[in-house]
Amino acid sequence: MNIPKKSYPRIVIIGGGFAGVALAKKLSKQEVQVVLLDKHNYHTFQPLLYQVSTGGLEPDSIGYPIRKVLQNFPNFYFRLANVERIDTSCNTLKTNIGEIDFDYLVVASGSTTNYFGNSAIEKYSMAMKTIPQSLNLRSLILENFEDALLTSDLNERNALMNFVIVGGGPTGVELAGALAEIKKGILPKDYPDLDTRLAQIHIIQSGDRILKGMSKKASAKAEDFLEKLGVNIWKNVRVTNYDGKTVSTNTDLTFETATLVWAAGVKGATINGIDGDDFITRGNRIIVNEFNQVKGFDHIFAVGDIACMKTPDFPDGLPMMAQPAIQQGEQLGNNLLKLIENQPMKAFTYKDKGSMATIGRNKAVVDLKKWKFQGVFAWYLWMFVHLFFLIGFRNRMVVFINWVYNYIRFDREARLIIRPFKNKNLE
Amino acid sequence: MNIPKKSYPRIVIIGGGFAGVALAKKLSKQEVQVVLLDKHNYHTFQPLLYQVSTGGLEPDSIGYPIRKVLQNFPNFYFRLANVERIDTSCNTLKTNIGEIDFDYLVVASGSTTNYFGNSAIEKYSMAMKTIPQSLNLRSLILENFEDALLTSDLNERNALMNFVIVGGGPTGVELAGALAEIKKGILPKDYPDLDTRLAQIHIIQSGDRILKGMSKKASAKAEDFLEKLGVNIWKNVRVTNYDGKTVSTNTDLTFETATLVWAAGVKGATINGIDGDDFITRGNRIIVNEFNQVKGFDHIFAVGDIACMKTPDFPDGLPMMAQPAIQQGEQLGNNLLKLIENQPMKAFTYKDKGSMATIGRNKAVVDLKKWKFQGVFAWYLWMFVHLFFLIGFRNRMVVFINWVYNYIRFDREARLIIRPFKNKNLE
Incomplete structure (x- = not known):
């Protein structure tokens, strides 16, 4: 990998997510060598991926070059690499661009879509965990509408205009809200020769409420908002199969759709070498202690979605969200410096800053520790928080301008099929 | 195609470029049915493609949904389609989505890269005529720098950091200027462990001056600007071959590079059915008369790059640029309405509004009819004109913000490898 060996200890971080x-930022000005490996050269602001899928934002405004985040920091090395194996016996990583040894290793490889072993769903459904996936979904939605124009078969046309979203978490809810607004504000203008009123948006949720990670009040209000937008919510229904046309469930319900979005679950993106029952728990996550250490090692850590840290409040592990990831990354930075100086590390405590989800124009639900509220003010807060956490002044400006424009004009202009999903010859 | 047959005459337009x-806009409120076919669902603002390739602008800010341009216009139909054949004997088009007949046909299929029959160059070089091509070039540039870090072979590393641009027209010149600024302002910060001073930027021009479509003064000044930016200009040199590593020329000169950008020529993107010597002239363009009519037909037209209209000032045909295309499109709109009402059409006269090219920060050359100037004011004018001709308020705002940001910060943040070109597994 052509990374010089320094007298400082080398900390290798796998993954440039939250x-x-x-973590890298915390370590950037310290006397350590930091090597960050990621298979993308950019950091993805995942909470806004659904806006890329629905043409509200351009992908470049929610991605940020990792090299730029850590520009001007000495002893920082980024490499575009896919880590294939961790060899814990000799402290080495095997990657597609060669081997690298480490003094300390931090696995921050995040999570990936969990299809729960259903290969048909994996094959035919759309995921929304990365920018390329979100662009594929954007293309598919637009291509389906173009195709809907071409058919005279009413059932086929409706299937092309229907959306089935599996999973009523924030991703599913926010996507459904955005699609409902597109249906109302854009489709009738873009496709005057299609009866887009027939387009149906469905959320299928296996549990008895959507946004189950939030308060019951938030769930109820979100359902109310979605229903007013015309979204159909199916609770206590589990999707069992999808063949590219028909969605089957564990009930009598079936849905005809050309677009199934699978937002029903994620699992840890484990890497060979730290896997197997010794290390892994529910959700394919690596078990870590209160210092984010992986069982059996002093010098190997896991943070963020991939790490399962159990606390009294979260006996199944902290939620797989941005906040625990950021907080763990920052604290591990401090702890690593302590460890190197042979000082005792500080146990991680999670500061729950609350959670929120938006459901289209002027509507959001917010759960803070002491205050739960819904509606317009929640929506403003949602926007403010997301702008605040975006990396980069330019990205914030561009996102802000787009939001203002989209709000005033009831529009989303980034509806370009730049990477065709169905008919790749039309690129 | 599922387009209803109206009592109005049907005008089919192939291509949604300038x-x-x-043309479609001119016809949009008239008593005609307009069907526009394009293999992209967006209009591309080609003059700014080089800024997408160099990370200065996001692709979505120079593309604009065609449906949105003609929203709210009755009798307008867009179809995402690739036209495979024109059948002039029965006034029908064959496309990948079926057949369509026309009363009037306008070929506005634009131009494509001209490799002059050199298949090795076609295979290994990069073109910059579409948004996907520009994104591929953006990815390749970034991937080459990532790869340059990995090799200890100095020659290989330099080849990865070198750029050879073939063709000294506006595209080549503007790209070279942008690359020179990246070399100076971004690479040293992004790649502190690479000696990016060794990166070389070459323009190879077969003629004896660059920007040969502009005044000699503009050419001389552009050369001066480029040389000050460190760009090497090779005149009277013709590239003969490229094997992915070494560029051969008709002289003793060779260049080692992993990035060859072919901006040495374009040719008309003809369509089967209107091809062959009867219709086609130099540059693979369709010969048209002063009404943009194709030889032998009253009801078939060609406009823009694909059309070769010879005038006293331009005995080889009007230049393949945005202005003649826009002016021809508008005038043909008026003429078609006259033709339908059996009134005489008006011959096209080209209003030469001048031409311009920018060569990086604060530097541009402008040739107006009565005034030729270079430098900062030319640069402001260049920006103003390009913002003015961009379609859409949001695109203008986003481009403007990006330009201001890039100018103040000496930066270009859209340097994301979203669609890997070399290592597609790393998406």
């Missing part, structure tokens, strides 16, 4: 970047 | 869109 946790990896927060 | 000419096609200008």
Whole structure:
């Protein structure tokens, strides 16, 4: 990898998501060598991926070059690499661009879509965990509408205009809200020769409420908002199969759709070498202690979605969200410096800053520790928080301008099929 | 295609570039049915493609949904389609989505890269005529720098950091200027462990001056600007071959580079059915008369790059640029309405509004009819004109913000490898 060997200890971080970047920033001005590996050269602001899928934001405004985040920091090395194996016996990583040894290793590889072993769903459904996936979904939605124009078969046309979203978490809810607004504000103008009123948006949720990670009040209000937007919510229904046309469930319900978005679960993106039952728990996450250490090692850590840290409040592990990732990354930065200086590390405590989800124009639900509220003010807060956490002044400006424009004009202009999903010859 | 047959005459336009869109807009409120076919669902503002390739602008800010341009216009139909054949004997088009007949046909299919039959160059070089191509070039540039870090072979590393641009027209010149600024302002910060001073930027021009479509003064000044930016200009040199590593020329000169950008020529993107010597002239363009009519037909037209209209000032045909395309599109709109009402059409006259090119920060050359100037004011004018001709308020705002930001910060943040070109597994 052509990284010089220094007298400083070398800390290798796998993954440039919220946790990896927060950690690297903490270490950037210290007497350590930091090597960050990621298979993308950019950090993805995942909470806004659904806006890329629905044409509200351009992908470049929610991605940020990792090299730029850590520009001007000495002893920082980024490498575009896919880590294939961790060899804990000799402290080495095997990657597609060669081997690298480490003094300390931090696994921050995040999470990936969990299909729960259903290969048909994996094959035919759309995920929304990365920018390329979100662009694929954007293309598919637009291509389906173009195709809907071409058919005279009413059932086929409706299937092309229907959306089935599996999973009523924040991703599913926010996507459904955005699609409902597109249906109302854009489709009738873009496709005057289609009866887009027939387009149906469905959320299928296996549990008895959506946003189950939030308060019951938030769930109820979100359902109310979605229903007013015309979204159909199916609770206590589990999707069992999808063949590219028909969605089957564990009930009598079936849905005809050309677009199934799978937002029903994620699992840890484990890496060979730290896997197997010794290390892994529910959700394919690596078990870590209160210092984010991986069982059996002093010098190997895991942070963010991939790490399962159990606390009294979260006996199944902290939630797989941005906040625990950022907080763990920052604290591990401090702890690593302590460890190197042979000082005792500080146990991680999670500061729950609350959670929120938006459901279209002027509507959001917010759960803070002491205050739960919904509506317009929640929506403003949602926007403010997301702008605040975006990396980079330019990205914030561009996102802000787009939001103002989209709000005033009831529009989303980034509806370009730049990477065709169905008909790749039309690129 | 599922387009209803109306009592109005049907005008089919192939291509949603400058000419096609200008024409469609003219016809949009008239008693004609307009069907526009394009293999992209967006209009591309080609003059700014080089800024996408160099990370200065996001692709979505120079593309604009064609449906949105003609929203709210009755009798307008867009179809995402690739036209495979024109059948002039029965006034029908064959496309990948079926057949369509026309009363009037306008070919506005634009131009494509001209490799002059050199298949090795076609295979290994990069073109910059579409948004996907520009994104591929952006990825390749960034991937080459990532790869340069990995090699200890000095020659290989330099080849990865070198750029050879073939063709000294506006595209080549503007790209070279942008690359020179990246070399100076961004690479040293992004790649502190690479000696990016060794990166070389070459323009190879077969003629004896660059910007040969502009005044000699503009050429001389552009050369001066480029040389001050460290760009090497090789005149009277013709590239003969490229094997992915070494560029051969008709002289003793060779260049080692992993990035060859072919901006040495374009040719008309003809369509089967209107091809062959009867219709086609130099540059693979369709011969048209002063009404943009294709030889032998009253009801078939060609406009823009694909059309070769010879005038006393331009005996080889009007230049393949945005202005002739827009003007022809608009005038043909008026003429078609006259033709339908059996009134005489008006011959096209080209209003030469001048030409311009920018060569990086604060530097541009402008040739107006009565005034030729270079430098900062030319640069402001260049920006103003490009913002003015961009379609859409949001695009203008986003481009403007990016330019201001890039100018103040000496930066270009859209340097994300979203669609890997070399290592597609790293998406």
